[in-house]
Amino acid sequence: MAAADRPVDKPRPVYLDLFAIRQPLPAIVSILHRISGALMFVVGIPLLLWFVQSSLRSPAAFAAAMAPFSTLFGKLVLLILAWCYLYHLLAGLRHLALDLHIGIALAPARRSAALVLALSVLLALIVAVRLW
């Protein structure tokens, strides 16, 4: 009997401890895509609009808007948001490729997931070097 035809009247054991199951790399890329997106919505967008508005007012206001980014906390916030942006963009491009049926087999999907993670860390490192 095929799995889909089996009656489901008797309760089956459920084991869904997400922290105990070893997640495959594409699953990690997927959840990080979500987390980075949510973080940019909550923190990134208001911060971006505030920055553009205040930095355009005058040379003094430009310097004042830049000032928080020379503190350790400001640099960390900027670095995390920069990673979110770069990572989200790269994972998004991978997603578009998958939509076009490019690299959907298991092995290339794993490779591209690893590539997205590695490339985003590399780009974030470049941002970090520029910041410090």
Next chain:
Amino acid sequence: MDKRSVGAHYGLRDWLSQRVTAIVITLYTALFLTILLWNGGMDHATWQALFAGDAFRLATFLFLASLFVHAWVGVRNILMDYAKPMGVRLALEIVVICALVAYAGWTIQILWGSR
């Protein structure tokens, strides 16, 4: 035979707008990084001259409007998965919509308002 399992096509429309806005965001990001590298950084005079141009203002508006639509689809997807009680989800969706509409107003004020 034309087989349709759903009638309203909300899913397809959101799926498509998520991808179209993603492409607009990617293109603007490439443009912005090119400008940044071209100028070898950014000072206030260059920054202000950049935002004085109508084409750049329009491009920035298109970018931010795309960002808000993109954020709406993404956050709504997250809420559909994790905010299960209908009332809670609806309340959160209203908060998100209000925030994004307010951001759109703020964007217009930044780009075309008096400084």
